[in-house]
Amino acid sequence: MAVGLALSILPGCHRESGAGADYGHQTFPVLVAKVERKNVPNELRAIGTVDPYSTVAIEARVDGKLLAVHFRQGDEVHEGQLLFTIDPKPLDAALASAEADLQRDRAQMAQAETDERRFAFLLEQGVGSREQSDQAHATAAEGRATVAADEAAVETARINLGYTSIYSPIEGRTGDLKLHPGNLVKANDSSTEMVVINQTKPIYVNFSLPEDELPSVREAISDGHQLTVAATPPNQNASPSQGRLVFIDNSVNSQTGTITLKGLFTNEEEQLWPGEFVNVALTLGEHPDALVVPMQAIQTGQDGPYVYVVDASNAAQARNVTLGDSTGGEVIVLSGLHPGETVVTDGQLRLMPGATVRVRQSLVAQGGAAS
Numbered sequence: 001m002a003v004g005l006a007l008s009i010l011p012g013c014h015r016e017s018g019a020g021a022d023y024g025h026q027t028f029p030v031l032v033a034k035v036e037r038k039n040v041p042n043e044l045r046a047i048g049t050v051d052p053y054s055t056v057a058i059e060a061r062v063d064g065k066l067l068a069v070h071f072r073q074g075d076e077v078h079e080g081q082l083l084f085t086i087d088p089k090p091l092d093a094a095l096a097s098a099e100a101d102l103q104r105d106r107a108q109m110a111q112a113e114t115d116e117r118r119f120a121f122l123l124e125q126g127v128g129s130r131e132q133s134d135q136a137h138a139t140a141a142e143g144r145a146t147v148a149a150d151e152a153a154v155e156t157a158r159i160n161l162g163y164t165s166i167y168s169p170i171e172g173r174t175g176d177l178k179l180h181p182g183n184l185v186k187a188n189d190s191s192t193e194m195v196v197i198n199q200t201k202p203i204y205v206n207f208s209l210p211e212d213e214l215p216s217v218r219e220a221i222s223d224g225h226q227l228t229v230a231a232t233p234p235n236q237n238a239s240p241s242q243g244r245l246v247f248i249d250n251s252v253n254s255q256t257g258t259i260t261l262k263g264l265f266t267n268e269e270e271q272l273w274p275g276e277f278v279n280v281a282l283t284l285g286e287h288p289d290a291l292v293v294p295m296q297a298i299q300t301g302q303d304g305p306y307v308y309v310v311d312a313s314n315a316a317q318a319r320n321v322t323l324g325d326s327t328g329g330e331v332i333v334l335s336g337l338h339p340g341e342t343v344v345t346d347g348q349l350r351l352m353p354g355a356t357v358r359v360r361q362s363l364v365a366q367g368g369a370a371s
Contacts, residue, residue, distance in 0.1 A: 029360040030347035032310055033294050037339045040287040043327045044217070048207030048231060048263075048280040050272045052198035056170055059193050060185040061163035062086060073177040077168045077197065084166040084194060086185060091164060095157035102150035109143030116140040172199035198274050203267040205231045205243065207280040208258040217248065217261075220284040229263030231278040233271070241271045245282065281327070291337055292330040296345040298323065307337070308344040308351055310359070316344060318353045 064086040071077055119136040122128030175196040179185060186192060209217070220227055230240035243265035252259045263280070265272055272278065297307045298321070305323055308316040321336030337343070344351065351357070 027314075027356045027358040028347060028350050030308075030310075030316070030344045030351070030357045031361075032342045032357075032359050033297060033345045035333070035337045035339055035341045035343060036292055037289055038292060040290045040292055040325070040330070040332055041281075041283045041327055042285045042287055042325065044209055044213055044282045044284065045327075046207040046209055046280045046282070048205045048278050050231075050274050050276050050278060051204040051206055052172070052200055052274045053202050053204060053264075054170055054172070054199040056168075056172070056197045057190070057193040058083065058166060058168075058195050058197065059190065060084075060086060060166070060187055062091065062160050062187050064088075064090065064164065064185060066179055066181050066183045066185055068181055069177065071174060073174055073195070076173050077171070079168055079171045081168045082165060083168055086164040086166070088161055088164040091157065091161040095154065095161050098150065098154040098157040102147065102154050105143065105146045105150050109140070109147050112136070112140040112143040166194070168197060170197060170199050171201070172197040200270055200272075200274060201267050203265050203272050203274070205229065205263045205265060205272065205278060205280060206260060207263070207282075208253075208256070208260050209282070211252045211257050211259055214248075214252070214259055216284055217282070221245070228283045229265075230281040230283070231263065231265065231272060233273075233276060233278050238271060240281070241265050241267065287325065287332060290324070291333045291339060293333055293337065293343050294345050295326060295329050295331050297343040298331060299348055308348055309337070310342040310344060310357055314357055314359075316351050316353070316355050316357050 066084060067087050068085040070082045070084065077083065116133075116136040116139070119128050119133040123130060123133040175198065177195055179192065179194045185194070217227070227245040229243045229245050231243065232238070232240040243263040245261060246264040247260075247262035249260040261282070263282075293307065298305050299307065301318075303320055306318050306320045309319050310316050319336055322334040324332035324334045326332070344357065347357070
């Protein structure tokens, strides 16, 4: 994993061995830290984007005049909450008309069924004709079909009337209100969506990793282990939101050489917001007993990365180091340092090998001595 380093030229690279004598008895204020040995998370870092768990665009199912809006745009709404009311009067009238047709046709069907039974009885008694019986049976069957159609028409009218009250299908947060009371709405018109609801609890974070990291990710989850994903919005000091890896795409993007993954977050405090960019850390495991120093201690010179080590006599000596992964403002040192050694974390730019340093709690209050 690449480690970002501040560039500077290693002081004294071409000095004589007595270059430190140029300082005389001057001492330089610095900040320091101890080289520590501890378990460090093995993390893969990326930039991700936040996506809602689900998105619903609310549209009208019937034509009509919008009478009322029962929420404020931007509100959090619950599943089943009333959102809009469309004028129900035209659909009330349509339902009443369908019910009246049903009652009329039921009466006619009853008469037709009576005639059907009468002519069937007469035919059995040898009085009526077969033609009359067949005609009565056909008329009754037609009446029954008409009543069935009327019942369907009544149910359709009742359903359409129900569409005049629009309820939220999910729990989420509403966006910009597109239509206000007084506007006419059209049924199933995708160009005039009324509002969009995004479900933010839980919420997804999408991110991509280089394809050469895929084997390590798959190995980490091969035993059913659940991988942790942390997401932090840029320029925020809040603790990272913690989620879990729930998706690995089934193919690598051949154009970018990356693969898409998703983390799922409960997002109860809504720290993550749809559409924003976040810093993502996917934890694969741990580096046990690793030597770590603060990232600020690392400098880059002609021979590669190095640090200033402060010895018992408060003299600073430059020492080349080999670096590993970085995480949480710290970097793993693979070689070049030992546990308990003291390294300079601020004030390096004024130092040369052999310079005498004075450890301070802060360099800000030292005026001209500040680095």
